[in-house]
Amino acid sequence: MSAAGDRLQDTARKAALALPDVSHDRPFTPDLDVYKVADKVFLIVTDDPDEQIITVKCEPEHARALKRGYASITPGRYLDKRHWISLGPGRGITKQLTNDAVEHSYDLVIDSLPKSERPQRAGPPGQPSAPPR
Numbered sequence: 001m002s003a004a005g006d007r008l009q010d011t012a013r014k015a016a017l018a019l020p021d022v023s024h025d026r027p028f029t030p031d032l033d034v035y036k037v038a039d040k041v042f043l044i045v046t047d048d049p050d051e052q053i054i055t056v057k058c059e060p061e062h063a064r065a066l067k068r069g070y071a072s073i074t075p076g077r078y079l080d081k082r083h084w085i086s087l088g089p090g091r092g093i094t095k096q097l098t099n100d101a102v103e104h105s106y107d108l109v110i111d112s113l114p115k116s117e118r119p120q121r122a123g124p125p126g127q128p129s130a131p132p133r
Contacts, residue, residue, distance in 0.1 A: 008052065008054060008088070008093060008098055012056075013033065013035075015098065015099045016042075016043050016102050016106070020037075021037055022037055023037075024036065030047075031046055032044055032045070032046055033047070037110060038110075038113055040112070042056065042106045043055070044056075044079075052088055052089055053077060053087060054087050054102075055078075055085070055086045056085060056101045056102060057084055057104075058084065058085045058105065060083065063084075070090065070091070070092050071090055071091065072089060072093055073085055074088070085101075087101060
């Protein structure tokens with residue numbers, strides 16, 4: 001794996017595991033880490049050295065803008081091309097962009113849950129937890 005791919009994947013894993021009520025396993029193949037909240041997938045990280053990508057859920061308009069702005073952001077691999085994108089290492093794919101993509105995907109899944117089932121996200125240190133959305 002390239003160092004850029006390792007960093008992208010490690011950044012995505014850390015971002016996902018920092019979110020409330022996240023679980024992960026490898027239900028499909030040993031080369032795919034699947035991250036879920038409330039049993040709903042929001043992140044897939046590949047360990048395949050030929051496919052150094054992460055795949056996240058994304059609002060269609062936002063996905064189109066990202067795909068136009070970054071050559072290494074493509075329609076989601078093996079998933080609904082309208083609602084999922086894949087990010088690979090490349091120009092402009094920063095740690096912040098990766099964190100934002102993972103958190104956006106998580107938020108989309110959370111927002112689709114009934115309010116009573118939504119995990120609470122903690123606010124900044126010293127601040128009370130955010131109210132359920």
